[in-house]
Amino acid sequence: xxxxxxxxxxxxxxxxxxxxxxxxxxxxxxxxxxxxxxxxxxxxxxxxxxxxxxxxxxxxxxxxxxxxxxxxxxxxxxxxxxxxxxxxxxxxxxxxxxxxxxxxxxxxxxxxxxxxxxxxxxxxxxxxxxxxxxxxxxxxxxxxxxxxxxxxxxxxxxxxxxxxxxxxxxx
Amino acid sequence: xxxxxxxxxxxxxxxxxxxxxxxxxxxxxxxxxxxxxxxxxxxxxxxxxxxxxxxxxxxxxxxxxxxxxxxxxxxxxxxxxxxxxxxxxxxxxxxxxxxxxxxxxxxxxxxxxxxxxxxxxxxxxxxxxxxxxxxxxxxxxxxxxxxxxxxxxxxxxxxxxxxxxxxxxxxxxxxxxxxxxxxxxxxxxxxxxxxxxxxxxxxxxxxxxxxxxxxxxxxxxxxxxxxxxxxxxxxxxxxxxxxxxxxxxxxxxxxxxxxxxxxxxxxxxxxxxxxxxxxxxxxxxxxxxxxxxxxxxxxxxxxxxxxxxxxxxxxxxxxxxxxxxxxxxxxxxxxxxxxxxxxxxxxxxxxxxxxxxxxxxxxxxxxxxxxxxxxxxxxxxxx
Numbered sequence: 345x346x347x348x349x350x351x352x353x354x355x356x357x358x359x360x361x362x363x364x365x366x367x368x369x370x371x372x373x374x375x376x377x378x379x380x381x382x383x384x385x386x387x388x389x390x391x392x393x394x395x396x397x398x399x400x401x402x403x404x405x406x407x408x409x410x411x412x413x414x415x416x417x418x419x420x421x422x423x424x425x426x427x428x429x430x431x432x433x434x435x436x437x438x439x440x441x442x443x444x445x446x447x448x449x450x451x452x453x454x455x456x457x458x459x460x461x462x463x464x465x466x467x468x469x470x471x472x473x474x475x476x477x478x479x480x481x482x483x484x485x486x487x488x489x490x491x492x493x494x495x496x497x498x499x500x501x502x503x504x505x506x507x508x509x510x511x512x513x514x515x
Numbered sequence: 516x517x518x519x520x521x522x523x524x525x526x527x528x529x530x531x532x533x534x535x536x537x538x539x540x541x542x543x544x545x546x547x548x549x550x551x552x553x554x555x556x557x558x559x560x561x562x563x564x565x566x567x568x569x570x571x572x573x574x575x576x577x578x579x580x581x582x583x584x585x586x587x588x589x590x591x592x593x594x595x596x597x598x599x600x601x602x603x604x605x606x607x608x609x610x611x612x613x614x615x616x617x618x619x620x621x622x623x624x625x626x627x628x629x630x631x632x633x634x635x636x637x638x639x640x641x642x643x644x645x646x647x648x649x650x651x652x653x654x655x656x657x658x659x660x661x662x663x664x665x666x667x668x669x670x671x672x673x674x675x676x677x678x679x680x681x682x683x684x685x686x687x688x689x690x691x692x693x694x695x696x697x698x699x700x701x702x703x704x705x706x707x708x709x710x711x712x713x714x715x716x717x718x719x720x721x722x723x724x725x726x727x728x729x730x731x732x733x734x735x736x737x738x739x740x741x742x743x744x745x746x747x748x749x750x751x752x753x754x755x756x757x758x759x760x761x762x763x764x765x766x767x768x769x770x771x772x773x774x775x776x777x778x779x780x781x782x783x784x785x786x787x788x789x790x791x792x793x794x795x796x797x798x799x800x801x802x803x804x805x806x807x808x809x810x811x812x813x814x815x816x817x818x819x820x821x822x823x824x825x826x827x828x829x830x831x832x833x834x835x836x837x838x839x840x841x842x843x844x845x846x847x848x849x850x851x852x853x854x855x856x857x858x859x860x861x862x863x864x865x866x867x868x869x870x871x872x873x874x875x876x877x878x879x880x881x882x883x884x885x886x887x888x889x890x891x892x893x894x895x896x897x898x
Contacts, residue, residue, distance in 0.1 A: 372642045375634025378573035381625070383536025416542045418583035421557050423542075 408466040430464030432491035476508030519735035519742035522552025522728035531627040548726035556586025561615035563587040566602035566622040599851030600890035622848035626720035655884040657709030662762035673817030674798040675702035685841025687868035692721040692843030721843025725851040747779030753887030768807035779893035789873035792853035794881035795838040850880030
């Protein structure tokens with residue numbers, strides 16, 4: 345606590361004080377639940393992940409392949425034209441090593457987050473995933489990686505049907 | 516003020532749209548609006564505004580999710596945390612600054628994605644004073660309706676007449692979600708939600724997207740043969756204390772209208788306004804709003820409604836589109852649905868429900884319970 349705050353009048357409350365009956369507190373939790381409609385593009389992408397495939401959409405005007413697929417091209421502002429299957433291999437565009445989990449707990453085994461530009465998708469059109477089976481010291485931008493899939497019977501139509509991306513061993 | 520609407524586009528309004536995402540819906544409406552205006556958003560539109568409320572979307576900072584489907588990537592974009600009419604008014608002001616000459620406005624509802632709508636509305640109540648009673652948040656409308664009926668002598672039957680009219684009007688609106696041939700008995704005998712408010716007094720939620728293109732006077736004349744001019748705008752908020760509001764009248768709407776009328780040079784709205792699209796989230800709200808807009812004397816809207824004054828062929832048609840009750844409650848987008856109807860009517864494009872010889876119209880919005888916030892815009896086919 346800073347000196348400034350110490351100078352302020354009032355009573356410091358501990359967690360125990362807040363739980364006790366001596367303080368007046370209110371608890372509220374929003375009842376906010378949603379079922380987002382996936383739509384045409386997300387649905388196809390998720391269904392194909394279940395099949396062990398990665399699908400995108402091509403815009404014939406700018407000749408880009410967008411992965412995950414979008415039904416419209418944000419550059420040309422027109423409907424995209426066709427489904428395109430891309431490979432489960434690619435290169436690391438950027439990565440970060442996170443030492444905090446979603447609840448901001450410090451974790452011993454860091455989570456390796458990466459954007460992977462897949463082979464067959466246009467440059468700079470990447471997908472977000474995790475890295476695994478990799479020596480942290482050796483991760484680098486441009487590193488060739490490949491998708492490691494869940495066993496077929498465990499896939500459920502989710503981005504986690506890919507377990508992680510691992511380095512492609514050089515021959 | 517010299518800003519016009521030069522293009523409109525919208526999806527149909529439906530009770531549910533599980534097959535497509537909000538992005539795909541927005542894209543559809545945007546393509547139609549830009550086609551109507553004859554503009555390419557990547558070159559011709561300088562700024563984009565969306566009306567959205569994060570809790571309706573289930574996304575934080577929803578602003579970030581709109582550029583792609585509006586053609587707005589790497590362009591000026593902002594989201595207005597208000598209804599579609601407030602977004603439109605902000606678009607008008609952006610043009611009035613001289614900074615931009617063509618601006619796009621978007622508002623949408625993907626209400627069918629919300630699983631806990633009462634929870635979302637309750638979250639808008641004061642957490643300490645107003646959330647303690649575990650009651651459906653439409654109790655606020657029940658309280659307001661009771662006091663409005665009590666003070667003005669308006670009857671439940673007169674409120675029911677609004678429902679019958681708007682459902683009937685929606686039968687001639689191919690975009691409407693909840694058109695129906697309904698009788699007074701159907702409304703009067705529906706179950707109470709929060710007495711005196713019945714289930715049929717409440718507009719059912721719907722999905723839909725509306726996009727509009729606004730332009731400066733010079734650009735509007737180039738782009739459109741039938742621009743619809745914004746003659747006056749106003750917006751206003753009452754106190755958030757539901758315990759100390761004026762229940763019997765929509766003061767926010769009265770003051771917003773006063774401002775808009777002054778700007779538009781409307782001195783006698785009953786004579787100068789040809790038709791109105793007003794908020795009817797609940798049946799009695801249409802009556803309150805008609806009174807607030809000065810389209811009749813205070814406390815007279817119910818009686819006049821019963822007599823057919825505000826019917827499609829009446830003296831001053833109100834909610835020819837069907838309003839929220841007939842076209843569907845599009846959350847923040849119903850405000851633009853009201854504007855959309857004004858535009859179609861003033862351009863003579865309203866088909867079967869066309870109001871004859873209309874030159875000036877008023878659109879009015881309200882953000883629903885527990886708010887006391889709304890906007891008004893006066894529109895005209897003449898500059």
